[in-house]
Amino acid sequence: MFLQQLVNGLIIGGIYAMIAVGYTMIYGVVQLINFAHGEIYMLGAFFAVTFISFLGLPFYVAFLLAMICCAICGMLLDVVAYRPLRNSPRLAALITAIGMSIFLQNLAMIIWGSRPKPFPHGAVPAYFEKTAVTFGGVNLSWFHLFIFGLTMAMMIGLNLIIKKTRWGKAMRAVAQNKTMAALAGINVNRVITYTFALAGALGGMAGILVSAYYNSLYPTMGYVAGVKAFAAAVLGGIGSVPGAMLGGVVLGVAEALGAGYLSSLYRDGISYAVMIIVIIFIPAGLFGKLIKETKKSM
């Protein structure tokens, strides 16, 4: 049972990590908790399902297209809602973020209706359900491996982008000091908007994976996932990308093991308790000491 619970936890933890990096990257560049991020995750699922059931696109194409749409949504969110408030008090932007979250949730309810929907039958490639590996009595399907693979690819890819590319360098510069970055010839607004796009694409990816894996999507699905991922980002040290990844995985595993070995009634409580305990002993989060360094090196 332990191995099975570990697998359960790693799957959901990987999903939390994908959403959490979005929170943390955006916090890194604009010091804003983007509460509408959970809604981008929800939109990802709905876009994918719409592409599959109305346009009849195959799973992988719909997957990519939905991610691109989420990236665009992320950019729009920044341009429409946050950019006009760039120089206003932080609280104004925070409230706008909450407002955008409510707005997007209701928009989705109007467009797609409020009741839960299944992921289109037969849309996910058939071999996804087949067992790929068996170890210690636990069957891992190709879908498990697909999610693990994407999580790993995201972690490595994101690190490469931030550390090795010009754009990653610009991101780090903006995170460190916007004025200096602008003086050095970096288009700050564009870097911020691109960061929103990247965060949106990853959030959308998480949404598609969850809706396909658990076979359900509904307009309010972003709320709980968003809160959990935000907790993961805080657990890892908000602003730190590796922290968010680790935070997501820790939270997911804590949740699965907590439900498996302690009480399932307090499953969510256990995961938040883990976060609170970490924050009490390491106030800046797991990678807290790195916050200042990450800001420099991000």
Next chain:
Amino acid sequence: MKNKRNFLIIGLALCFAIIFGMTTTVMAADTIRIGVASPFTGDLAGYGDNIKAGVSLKLKEINDAGGINGKKVELVWGDDLCAPKEAGTVASKFAADKSIVAVIGHLCSSATLAAMPIYVRAGMPTISPTSTNPTIGDVGKGWFFRNCYTDDFQGKYLAKEVVPKLLGKKKVAIFYENNDYAIGLKDSFVAGAKESGLEVTGAEAYVAKTTDFTPQLTKLLTAKPEAIFLCGYHPEGALIAGQARKLGFDGPLFGADGIDNADYIKIGGEATNNTYCTVPFLAESAGPAGQAFAKSFQETAGRDVDWMSANAYDCLGILADVIAKTGPDRKKIRDGLAAMNSEATGYKGVTGMTFFNEKGDCAKPAFVKMVKDGKFVPAQ
């Protein structure tokens, strides 16, 4: 300048008040207004659809026949999302509207439990087609009635009849939602299991709107149950069915009245095959009146009738009967409902004979449905 604007605003507000005030008084004069509270949007909108279809059919029949003593009936919808908080808002709205003389609802037990104190204070008679939690009668203080059975009965029926006899299973895992309906149901099932000698291999809880049930299921399945009790509502039930099958469980699943909804099969797909559930009404087992109702429901709604529609249909029928005798007055309607306390004074509807005990509860038989090849069919 500022004064002028204030005048304008006050003037406009007055105009609106007069217009709206007039319309409600005009409507109150020649119609009888009844509130219907259910989740019409949100995750459980599938339940609200059924309630709406059932009462609308009865409404049409009543009004086509000339209304109640010449007065047309009008329904006022209240969307409570099955949430106790929203139920309170809906109840306050209904209670404050003097033109509403009775309420059909609420649907979910948690919602009804939250709304009842408000109705009791306002003196509003309510009749729920679906709330099965046994404790509601105590909170209702004489203003609450229902034409469905309670979970005391339903949980024991599952434990004594359905699982050992129909399914022929002995080891059961319980997976229940953390709400008033499911906890009440679980408790009565556990009590019944003790009496019938069933072994409960484990009981785990979940919170509404969860998508990942695998940690709890993994734990439940290590005890090797022969059947899993889906103790909750259909959206989560459908997901649990899917995830249980993925984890390799191929035995029967069973639930209670909360599972009987077309959305259960729509969301869960193939995984929902081999699911059993108890319901208070089954068209196939109903008498001639029930059969005729099932046919006209099929014609107007374009789908098979379900137990919630049937109960809602009868709720409006009961209210119409009582109002015809007592007139549209909240207190008198309550007294009229309370007087239906024996088979002789009861109401014979499509769901059989309904009469209430002092708590507003009624005794109804349970039927069993099952999912076979992607469709609900009678199991017996």
